[in-house]
Amino acid sequence: MNGVTKIQDRSPQPAPTTEAMPILEMRGISQIFPGVKALDGVSIKLYPGQVTALIGENGAGKSTLVKILTGIYRPNEGEILIDGVPTTFTSAQAAIDAGVTAIHQETVLFDELSVAENIFLGHAPRTRFGTIDWRRINSGAKALMLQLESEIDPTIRLRDLSIAQRHLVAIARALSVEARIVIMDEPTAALSRKEIDDLFRIVEGLKRQGKAILFISHKFDEVYEIAENFVVFRDGRAVGQGRLKQTPQDEIVRLMVGRDVKDVFPKVEVRIGAPVFRVENYCHPTEFRDISFELRRGEILGLYGLIGAGRSELCQSLFGVTRPSSGRLVLEGKSLDIRSSGDAIRAGIVYVPEERGRHGLALPMPIFQNMSLPSLGKTSRSGFLKAANELALARKYAERLDLRAAALSVPVGTLSGGNQQKVVIGKWLATQPKVIVLDEPTKGIDIGSKAAVHAFIGELAAEGLSIIMVSSELPEILGMSDRVMVMREGLAAGIFEREALSAEALVRAATGNQ
Amino acid sequence: MSDIASSKRVIPDRLGSKTSRLLASWEVLLFGVAVLIFVFNSFASPYFLNAWNLSDATFNFTEKAMIAFAMALLVIAGEIDLSVAAIIALASTAMGAAAQAGIGTPGLVAIGIGTGLVCGAFNGLLVAGLRLPSIVVTIGTMSLFRGISYIVLGDQAYGKYPASFAYFGQGYVAWVFSFEFALFILLAMVFGILLHATNFGRQVYVIGNNEFAARFSGIPVERVKFILFLLTGVMAGVASVCLTSRLGSTRPSIAQGWELEVVTMVVLGGVSILGGAGTIAGVVIAAFVMGLVTFGLGLLNVPGIVMSIFVGLLLIITIAIPIIARRIKEMS
Known part of the structure; x- marks a missing residue:
């Protein structure tokens, strides 16, 4: 150290x-x-x-x-x-x-304004006529930037700066309010x-x-x-x-x-079967490199890492949303060619996204229409919708997931976060997948629903589904996973068997500390 | 699983009765407006309640409504096509030139619709293929398509259409029912089924509500959008055949400004301009409302420019009433 x-x-x-x-x-x-x-x-x-x-x-x-x-x-x-x-x-x-001033993760600045305008926005010095005193703004901004050992021209537009330079501007803004x-x-x-x-x-x-x-x-x-x-x-x-x-x-x-992890997440003991899914040397131009792992029947593979380690990007490319630059996927011995999420769904790989509202659901649309969406091929007849089949399918998974809703025709947006998550999971289970990728499955949902989701993930594994679970919550990863792959800066930093799992080991691998 | 089974409760499929849901819908409100205008017109003018006059009135909206059906799908999917009137002009110009060269009626129809198809494909390629914003693309192609018409025609006009070509805009199927009106009804049903009863229609709604979720659910978003632009182009071609046939001539200024009337019809019909919601039934009623208003005002000798003021006011009022009503309800 x-x-x-x-x-x-x-x-x-x-x-x-x-x-x-x-x-x-x-x-x-x-x-x-x-x-x-x-x-x-x-x-x-x-x-x-x-x-x-x-x-x-x-x-x-x-x-x-x-x-x-x-x-x-x-x-x-x-x-x-x-x-x-x-x-x-x-x-x-x-x-x-x-x-008190704060410099945020994603700095709240304005691309189309100059450096000086960004620094003094909201507290710009005025001339005696009440107009903005541009000379003082620009000289003040220059002085602040020099104080930060930077020679960025205060009249340049923010969009032309690098991320690091923008940070300097954010800091200068924080200093400008004393x-x-x-x-x-x-x-x-x-x-x-x-x-x-x-x-x-x-x-x-x-x-x-x-x-x-x-x-x-x-x-x-x-x-x-x-x-x-x-x-x-x-x-x-x-x-x-x-x-x-x-x-x-x-x-x-x-x-x-x-806390003692084992008490919070009672792991369902599952007989883990033969290898089902294999990822070989998966690479992406910018987000991750050379990822290889294997997934067995009934297994939960935890995917741990810091934000920005490339976990979600890896999962999305497995699902065909983004294309890898090289690498191979093998499902049940057959090599897959996945060019779109439609291909992935047909092959039996589904992805429950981290941002439910943004990526997972059409919030103004009814529950049953959201649930049936990826299964329309099954519920419809020669391209024509069959509402009765859709409702039956939605009912089956709503009951299985213990969904709380006034009716299957109410908009998904009216449900609580936990129940929305159940609709997303139900929607994907209805496609009867072989591999399910869960990206932060309990993010932002209340404790009660969390436990229900965990129990349900355990049940799925028991039924022979192979599960990849991305999570930033250590207790969740430690409690649920059979194995854990840790990613750091786009690389696989290690794969840990359940016997070798410990919070310290995972955090060390994720942060790169020995 | 056992605890879930014990706490199992039955979730109903739908809330409320069918009639109560229907009564609360936009379409019923709009239908009420249509009836009001109808009653008002029949008192205001003695010539209104005449089968042939009413039949003539349908020509005010049939051609625009054909495009509005396809436009409704496009708007529900979160896109728009402002080049439709220019496509009419270009298709009409192409047909005029072909008629001049002695091509017969079937060939003219194929050329008219084919021009619409090509224009729609061009729009679709730019929006879905290159992922450009549709409002910008179609403002551009609006100038482009009509510009070609102006270059070809200048201040000339094509007028020599074969006699049989007149049927599409001037013929009658039975009694007072024109060919255009019959086509309007047929297309309303086709688009109604396409939007409300097929997987394709569902995909259109999902794309309009959440394009990300659509993509993540395996919907080929680009392909759907391309098809919608193609359909809109084809419908503009069909409308061009009808309009050219009805007028019997082509000038480059044909159908000038129609794109906004088509969009007005779509929005008045309850289609959300932000995408994701709307019905074909709504567009059909909106077409009647607009036709009745312009016809009624015409009988009262109100000049065209005043009519457009009325249509504009009608649009703002019908959009504003339910929103204001909801706000009042929320406050109390």
């Missing part, structure tokens, strides 16, 4: 923390959404001149915290203190006025190593100016390199915080994963 030693080498920072006064303190913050407690009594402190890393799985409550700090959500309980004074953020503007508390939400997700180094130099600069920084990242090496303090979130609670220097990485992984 050279990150740790580096920190020790260079620490001219003011000695922490117990005596220093936090700029921002959150006390007992809870955020309740219908059916979900997104944050549950969270308390954190941010100190001047220090970086605090916020660590947690997807869905642990990190984004909710960011939204509270930027005035988008108002917490149901708890208080926020700035310089020890209780404050409420009534709007996004109120948060900015209080000195923020004292800077939130960086996975700022390195889209950056190369060199760009990350540049970013970290800027962060060091911000520290020297005495700003408090909340740094959200999945990557442990970065966290150890840049941050002094850490907070670990799990299931909406702050389960651990402290000084990174004194905390080994294993401890943080343990805090992240937490």
Whole structure:
């Protein structure tokens, strides 16, 4: 862990923390959404001149915290203190006025505006006639960019910049409002190593100016390199915080994963059969390279990795939505030529997408029409619809999945997230596939439905279906999978048998830490 | 599985009775408007309630409605074709030139419809093949197709059509029922079945509602869109045969501005301009409404420009009423 030693080498920072006064303190913050407690009594402190890393799985409550700090959500309980004074953020503007600014994963900037306009949008200096003072905007923008050691011309349009340069603009925008508390939400997700180094130099600069920084990242090496303090979130609670220097990485992984996995996901024991499906040296021009694996009858193969590791892209290319540049698929001994999702469905491979509303369903259309869509060839007669057959098919899978709906003819959009997911799964089961790919099958659905979906996946495996399950939730992967393939930066970083599965091993493979 | 079996509840197929669903539909509202206009017209003019006058009135909408059926499918799928009137002009020009060269009636019909087919294929290729936005493509081909007509004809006109060619626009099948009206009814049924009773029609709805989901469900989105442009081109060709036959001559300005009247008919018929919803029955009723309005105003000697104001107002009012009504309902 050279990150740790580096920190020790260079620490001219003011000695922490117990005596220093936090700029921002959150006390007992809870955020309740219908059916979900997104944050549950969270308390954190941010100190001047220090970086605090916020660590947690997807869905642990990190984004909710960011939204509270930027005035988008108002917490149901708890208080926020700035310089020890209780404050409420009534709007996004109120948060900015209080000195909080956020640089998001996908920076919210405007492609068609200039760098300077982006930086000063909403708080542009005015001339005495009330018009925008272009000279001050451009010189101000130039000064801010120079402060970030960048010589980007402030009059250039944003669309002509690289992603890393856009990040600089976003940071300049954050600095232009004289923020004292800077939130960086996975700022390195889209950056190369060199760009990350540049970013970290800027962060060091911000520290020297005495700003408090909340740094959200999945990557442990970065966290150890840049941050002094850490907070670990799990299931909406702050389960651990402290000084990174004194905390080994294993401890943080343990805090992240937490609970005893086997209790939450009772694995259905299934006799795993012969190999059914084989992927050989699958490559994509940009997203993944040289992926090979085998899937057996009744097996659940977990696919784990960080966001951007290429998992969804791999699955979509197996399903014919995108074309691989090379590689081969073999199903039951026969080589497949899949050029479209229609080909994949006919071959017996189906894909339940991550974004249900966007990719999976026609929300204004009735449940039964959504369910029958990929099976129209079976329910219709010589090209003519047979509503009775469609309804019968929908009824069969609705009952099997215990769908809750007023009628089979109501629009899918009127159902809850969990029930929508049941319609998507039912729609694909109705095609009687051999291989089913589930992309984040329980993302964004309530706990009760989650358990039902897990139980159902187990049943499918027991019936002899082969399942590929993409998930970013470690407990789900650990609890459900017979084997796990970990992907990192488009490559297969390892395949783990069930006996060798552990949260630590998977996280290490996914982040590339030894 | 056992716990699921024990908690099994029966989900009904549909909610409410058939009549209650029907009464709440757009088509019934529009039908009410049509009846109102009919009653108003019969009081306003003594000439209105005459079988032959009413038959004449159908020519106001039959040709436009033929295109509107195909356009309805296109709009439901989330696309649009603004070049239909220009296709009429180009097809009519092609037929005129062929008639000049002495080609007989069957050949003229084939040339008219064939021109529509080629134009539709061209649009389809640009939209579905190259994935260009249809509104831009068809504004371009609108100028292109009509531009060719203008180059060929200039300020001339073709007028020498064979006598038998007149049947399509001027002939009667039985009593007061014109050939055009009979064709309109036949095409309404064909497109109604295509949209509402076939797998193809279902695919059109799904594409309009969620193109991503359609693609992810194995629907050949591009192929469906190409076929829809082809169909629209063919229907514009058919309309061109009828219109040219009825007028007995071709000028490059033929059917000028019809594309907007066709789109108006489609939208008035309850087809969502955003795609995903609408019925052929709605378009049929909308065709009658527009025909009755223009005919009634014509009997009252209202000039054409005022008529278009009426049609415009009618469109805005019929679109606005249900939306405003829903908002009032939501507020209370």
